[in-house]
Amino acid sequence: MIDTHPSLYIAPTLGDALSALGERGAEGAAFAGGTWIMRAPIRHQPLGRAYVALGKIEELQRVDVTPAHVEIGACATHATIAAALAPCSDLAVLAEAAGRSANPAVRSAATIGGNLMAADFAAADLVPALLCLEASVEIVARDGVERMTISDFLLKRQYLACDRLLSRIRIERADRRSAHTRLPLRKAGDYPVAIVSLSARIEAGRLMEPRIAVGSVEPVARRWTPLEAALEGAPIDIAAARHAAEAYAAYFQGREGIEAPGWYRISVLPALIGRALQSLSS
Amino acid sequence: MTLRLTINGRESLAPDDPMTPLVDLLRERFHLTGAKPVCREGFCGACLVMIDGEPTLSCLTPGGLAEGRDIRTIEGLSPAGRLNPVQNALEAHDAVQCGMCFPGMVMTLTHALRRNAAPSREELRHALTGNTCRCTGYERILDAALSAAGALQGGEP
Ligand code: FES
Ligand code: FES
Numbered sequence: 001m002i003d004t005h006p007s008l009y010i011a012p013t014l015g016d017a018l019s020a021l022g023e024r025g026a027e028g029a030a031f032a033g034g035t036w037i038m039r040a041p042i043r044h045q046p047l048g049r050a051y052v053a054l055g056k057i058e059e060l061q062r063v064d065v066t067p068a069h070v071e072i073g074a075c076a077t078h079a080t081i082a083a084a085l086a087p088c089s090d091l092a093v094l095a096e097a098a099g100r101s102a103n104p105a106v107r108s109a110a111t112i113g114g115n116l117m118a119a120d121f122a123a124a125d126l127v128p129a130l131l132c133l134e135a136s137v138e139i140v141a142r143d144g145v146e147r148m149t150i151s152d153f154l155l156k157r158q159y160l161a162c163d164r165l166l167s168r169i170r171i172e173r174a175d176r177r178s179a180h181t182r183l184p185l186r187k188a189g190d191y192p193v194a195i196v197s198l199s200a201r202i203e204a205g206r207l208m209e210p211r212i213a214v215g216s217v218e219p220v221a222r223r224w225t226p227l228e229a230a231l232e233g234a235p236i237d238i239a240a241a242r243h244a245a246e247a248y249a250a251y252f253q254g255r256e257g258i259e260a261p262g263w264y265r266i267s268v269l270p271a272l273i274g275r276a277l278q279s280l281s282s
Numbered sequence: 283m284t285l286r287l288t289i290n291g292r293e294s295l296a297p298d299d300p301m302t303p304l305v306d307l308l309r310e311r312f313h314l315t316g317a318k319p320v321c322r323e324g325f326c327g328a329c330l331v332m333i334d335g336e337p338t339l340s341c342l343t344p345g346g347l348a349e350g351r352d353i354r355t356i357e358g359l360s361p362a363g364r365l366n367p368v369q370n371a372l373e374a375h376d377a378v379q380c381g382m383c384f385p386g387m388v389m390t391l392t393h394a395l396r397r398n399a400a401p402s403r404e405e406l407r408h409a410l411t412g413n414t415c416r417c418t419g420y421e422r423i424l425d426a427a428l429s430a431a432g433a434l435q436g437g438e439p
Pocket of ligand 2: 378379380381382383384414415416417418
């Protein structure tokens with residue numbers, strides 16, 4: 001008789017995980033925190049056939065912080081990332097994204113790798129934060145390592161070969177400030193209707209090289225490049241930034257959802273830009 | 283496949299597949315019905331149990347990943363019918379209404395008060411972000427928890 005129950009192999013090392021994923025082929029899938037996969041039944045999706053759990057692999061849990069860069073293992077949880085990055089003011093956007101998403105029990109389980117690999121999860125907080133930090137990711141396979149920008153990864157992640165694994169996220173540090181703002185329907189513990197992540201250098205009260213990413217409004221987070229161009233070199237003026245955001249809001253096509261219609265997600269963006277700027281300048 | 287779980291200090295065997303949510307094993311296999319599968323999404327906290335001392339969503343935890351770990355359910359927090367200080371305080375403050383959310387509330391508050399003997403009301407509010415109650419309005423729960431502060435230092439239960 002064929003066993004139709006899903007299997008779960010707990011990999012002790014990264015090498016074992018890669019071998020196991022290679023052996024399982026198209027039926028295999030990595031299992032990190034489980035907060036997305038375990039909800040498959042309520043999305044009316046079947047569970048996979050053969051999971052490879054990554055939670056025991058020490059090197060995937062680590063967050064290494066140096067003055068020049070930060071490297072985050074794909075299985076670091078939101079709670080771990082929020083604690084590790086709390087002292088890094090340049091990375092406030094990521095610390096806030098990790099420390100405010102969902103609720104404490106989810107933050108203790110959900111991982112950065114899971115957040116990035118859940119391609120259907122539009123409301124992932126870490127994705128816009130990583131976009132505005134211009135993070136890069138490392139993909140490992142038994143025959144080598146590949147690195148790519150976070151933007152490239154978001155385009156390619158659904159087509160990642162089954163024996164390849166997102167292993168690490170790297171962020172180069174710089175003399176920048178950053179902020180993360182989100183609008184959940186309840187004050188806390190909910191998916192955000194819209195997210196704005198912002199990072200910029202501030203010189204003589206002006207925004208330099210602003211990077212703005214918007215999450216949860218469309219199916220996949222992306223940079224708001226026309227607004228970035230409009231705010232380049234502009235003085236920090238919250239009312240003016242909100243007006244600019246209104247002028248460029250048509251850049252997005254809001255996704256319809258049970259919790260909010262598309263137009264509403266777009267209509268809150270100028271207010272979120274204002275809040276992000278406020279927190280950047282305070 | 284047989285799962286070997288340590289629940290409330292006792293080793294228990296479950297002939298189930300490893301992706302079965304822990305909450306279903308607890309309730310259906312071991313008849314420990316304190317943890318409730320309400321949303322199965324990680325939103326409500328009604329399914330919380332302690333795993334290795336940390337509040338953990340049993341709806342999102344596959345049984346196979348709970349093997350070899352110390353699982354404590356609400357039933358294990360009051361051995362021989364002795365309520366723990368949080369449970370006592372909730373009863374004394376008449377905080378419980380339908381009771382559906384309380385096994386999870388007790389897990390979160392017990393953990394929060396073990397880590398911080400003198401939390402503020404705001405800190406407890408933050409700790410309860412993932413525990414939804416549809417009956418009480420939370421204020422009496424917070425009153426009860428604040429009154430139990432300090433009573434959970436120094437270990438079990
Ligand atoms: S049932 Fe697990 S959080 Fe609601
Ligand atoms: S007492 Fe009824 S849900 Fe909390």
